[in-house]
Amino acid sequence: MKQTPRLDRVFHALAHPARRRIVQDLSRGDRAVMQLAQQFTMSQPAVTKHLNVLERAGIIVRRRQGRERRCRLRPHALRASAEWMRRCETFWNRRLDALETLLDTTAPEDR
């Protein structure tokens, strides 16, 4: 994934349980990297890599604060992906509605 568009990156970022857990944690407030890393068995560099993935997806930002780097969620970044899924369901429902209408109008006696 060299220069992948947002949707790719966001969905990919959310496809890993560790990253989802990070996101959920951040949805309750900002966290330093160590605070996040403590919850996992994996090494600190591994956590940093996950944070990089989330940052590239636009889901989080990191800013220095003293010697820590605090991570903050930008849930706005999830919007497009959520929209995509919603739209998909909408189409589907419209399809179901159409089917129902069809059944109602063309073959009521079959039901």
Place this chain on the structure above:
Amino acid sequence: MKQTPRLDRVFHALAHPARRRIVQDLSRGDRAVMQLAQQFTMSQPAVTKHLNVLERAGIIVRRRQGRERRCRLRPHALRASAEWMRRCETFWNRRLDALETLLDTTAPEDR
């Protein structure tokens, strides 16, 4: 990803543009594999692989019909993922609300 839970598989499945395109196409109606493959420059086996990913995620099902195999969307499979994202936003909004309340009550003069 050996025995990954649903969320992992669904998000991963949606992280590829070809697979999202397939899903969008299927949201307009069932399609045979060839019908789907024609839209892409990639080979038919590549498309089959993408369909496998979508099927393992529970997003589509395939059934024989004559010598074709028709693909059908099961948008229900997207539900859990959409919910997850929605919940994440909800937490975030609650946090913003709390912050606002805090600002209102503790330091109205700073605004």
Place this chain on the structure above:
DNA sequence: ACTGTATATAACCATATGGTTATATGAAAC
């Protein structure tokens, strides 16, 4: 300046992903 703490980077490794071509299978048509 020196030490410790927080985080990032480098180098490495095993496995997964996404693609290819060639071939096998399954049902249809002749």
Place this chain on the structure above:
DNA sequence: GTTTCATATAACCATATGGTTATATACAGT
């Protein structure tokens, strides 16, 4: 039964992913 069409599988390849350990960097405290 042989051919043909639709699809899947096998074998292969390059690159990406997710992890590790060791090391570098950045700031804080003394």
